[in-house]
Amino acid sequence: KAGVTQTPRYLIKTRGQQVTLSCSPISGHRSVSWYQQTPGQGLQFLFEYFSETQRNKGNFPGRFSGRQFSNSRSEMNVSTLELGDSALYLCASSLLGGQMNTEAFFGQGTRLTVV
Amino acid sequence: AQRVTQPEKLLSVFKGAPVELKCNYSYSGSPELFWYVQYSRQRLQLLLRHISRESIKGFTADLNKGETSFHLKKPFAQEEDSAMYYCAEGGSEKLVFGKGTKLTVNP
Numbered sequence: 001k002a003g004v005t006q007t008p009r010y011l012i013k014t015r016g017q018q019v020t021l022s023c024s025p026i027s028g029h030r031s032v033s034w035y036q037q038t039p040g041q042g043l044q045f046l047f048e049y050f051s052e053t054q055r056n057k058g059n060f061p062g063r064f065s066g067r068q069f070s071n072s073r074s075e076m077n078v079s080t081l082e083l084g085d086s087a088l089y090l091c092a093s094s095l096l097g098g099q100m101n102t103e104a105f106f107g108q109g110t111r112l113t114v115v
Numbered sequence: 116a117q118r119v120t121q122p123e124k125l126l127s128v129f130k131g132a133p134v135e136l137k138c139n140y141s142y143s144g145s146p147e148l149f150w151y152v153q154y155s156r157q158r159l160q161l162l163l164r165h166i167s168r169e170s171i172k173g174f175t176a177d178l179n180k181g182e183t184s185f186h187l188k189k190p191f192a193q194e195e196d197s198a199m200y201y202c203a204e205g206g207s208e209k210l211v212f213g214k215g216t217k218l219t220v221n222p
Contacts, residue, residue: 003158004158033209033210035212041214042201042212042213042214042215043159043201043212043214043215044212045209045210045211045212048209056209058209090159092159092210103161103164104161104210105160105161106158106159106160107158108158109158
C-alpha cells in the first residue's frame with residue numbers, strides 16, 4: 001500500500017509569509033501527527049489529529065495550526081513565518097495513535113526554508 | 116513533563132564491535148517505548164518497540180523501569196547500521212522523541 005505522502009517536498013518562503021503543508025496518510029489510518037525536525041532540537045511534536053479533531057498539541061506558538069479532513073488528509077499552516085521556522089516538517093500516520101500508540105509511519109517530509 | 120534523553124549525539128564503533136545506544140525517559144506512568152531509525156536519504160521508520168520484545172536486525176532493547184532506561188544494543192555492529200537512531204516514548208497520547216544519536220560503524 002502507498003506510504004505517507006507529503007507535499008511539497010521543498011519550499012522557500014520569505015519572512016512574514018504564510019505556508020500550508022499537506023500530508024496524505026496511509027489508507028485506513030485515522031491519526032496524523034506533525035513534527036518539526038531541526039539539527040539542534042531533533043524531532044519536536046507539533047500536534048496530532050484524529051477523526052478531524054485536534055487531540056494533542058505541542059508547545060508551539062499559535063502561528064502553527066493544522067486541520068484534518070474527513071478522508072484523514074491533513075494540512076498544517078504556519079503564518080507570519082520567521083527565520084527560525086526553517087526546518088524539516090514531518091508527518092506521521094498511524095491506525096489509532098494516541099494511547100493505543102500503534103506504529104507511526106512517517107512521510108519524507110517537507111523542507112521549509114525561510115529567507 | 117514527558118522527556119526522553121539520549122545522552123550521546125554521536126557514537127562511532129568499528130564493524131563487529133558491540134554497540135549500545137542509551138535512552139532514558141521520564142514518563143511516570145506505564146511507558147510505551149520505541150526505537151526509530153533513519154538511514155541516509157530514507158524516511159524515519161520503526162526499528163522496534165518494547166511491547167513486542169522482538170529482535171530486529173540483531174538489535175534488542177530492554178525496558179528497565181528501575182533505571183527508567185530503554186537502551187538499544189547490538190552485539191556485532193555492521194556498516195549498514197550507520198544511521199540516526201531516535202528513542203521515543205508514547206505513554207501519554209503523544210509520541211515524544213529524544214534528540215537522536217548518530218551511529219557510525221567504521222569498516
